[in-house]
Amino acid sequence: MAEPRDPDDACLVTLDVRRLGFADRDDRALRRDVPIEAPVAIEVCGIGYAVMMATPADLGDFALGFALAEGLIGTAGDLIETDIHAVEGGWIVRLTLPPEASERVLRRARARVTESSCGLCGIDNIDEVLRPLPPVAARIETDRAAIARALATLRDHQPLGRATGAVHAAAFCTPGGEIVCAREDVGRHNALDKLIGAIATAGIDAATGFILLSARCSYELVEKTVRAGCPLLVTISAPTSLAAERARQAGLTLVTLARADSALIVGDDRGTIA
Structure with missing residues (x-):
């Protein structure tokens, strides 16, 4: 089982705040930890x-997961080098890919219409947004108890979330519900990219378990999960219509509104969950 990690200086800062009581008048000065949000510039092949x-x-996990989720590389081995540098006001992450990837990167950069890791990077028309996803070939056998077990232990793997109450988490779980890896970020897409990168670095096949997200289920999270090759996605909030449709088309089993007492299976789970 993955060991929960403590947040470090790169993750949070402490602010002086004042509590404003509504039901009572217990106003007082407090100190509150908040997550750091900073611009991270990603440079690919210069x-x-x-x-x-x-x-x-x-x-490092973020960079690898981002490159995989963007389709810039096919496997972790395609990423030749990652250089990470702190600069005034933020960070720069420089990725070196094989020469054959450079033209693909350049085409994407020219067509960019958004600067968010939301599945739209470098896409300039609706047909591209709705391009077919690779079918999910993998299947796992799990059950409702395993999903409940993962949900119950997710908080143990959210040190930054416990400290601040302001970040998302993404976790990779075994079919038995054991969390083996988790990552956090202020952005739900970033947390998933970090997780995909972390399990790829660890040599964990995403097809062997399921992903659990502390976020609403939007279509871009479905797409990232499908491209990672994971057969089952569990989210604590509801899906959008496009998320449900894209999951159905790709053959991804989708479990949403996952709570301690129940969850909703969207579409056909193909007998995956007992």
């Missing part, structure tokens, strides 16, 4: 590709 607002921790 080309400025994106500027993300992110928590500047686990940036």
Whole structure:
């Protein structure tokens, strides 16, 4: 089982605040930890590709997961080098890819219409947004108890979330519900990118378990999960219509509104969950 980690100086700062009581008049001065949100510029093959607002921790995992989720590389082995530098006001992450990837990166950079890791990077028309996803071939056997077990222990893997109450978490779980890896970020997409990068670095096959997210289920999170090759996505909030449709098309089993007492399976789970 993955050991929960403590937040470090790269993750949070402490602010002086004043409590304002509504039901009572217990106003008082307090100190409150908040997550750091900083611009992280991603350069790929010498080309400025994106500027993300992110928590500047686990940036190596973030870079790898971002490159995989963007389709810039096919496997972790395609990433030749990652250089991470703190600069005035933020961070720069420089990725070196094989020469054959450079033209693809340049085309994406030219067509960019958004600067968010939300599945839209470098896409300039609706047809591209709705391009077919690779079908999910993997299947796992799990059950409702395993999903409940993962939900019950997720908070143990959210040190920054416990400290601040202001970040998202993404966790990779075994079919038995054991969390083996988790990452946090102010952005739900960033947290998932970090997780994808972390399990790829660890040599964990995403097809062997399921992903659990402390976020609403939007279509871009479905797409990232499908591209990672994971067969089951569990989220604590409801899906959007497009998320549900894209999951159905790709054959991704989607479990949403996951709570301690129940969850909703969207579409056909193909017998995956007992």
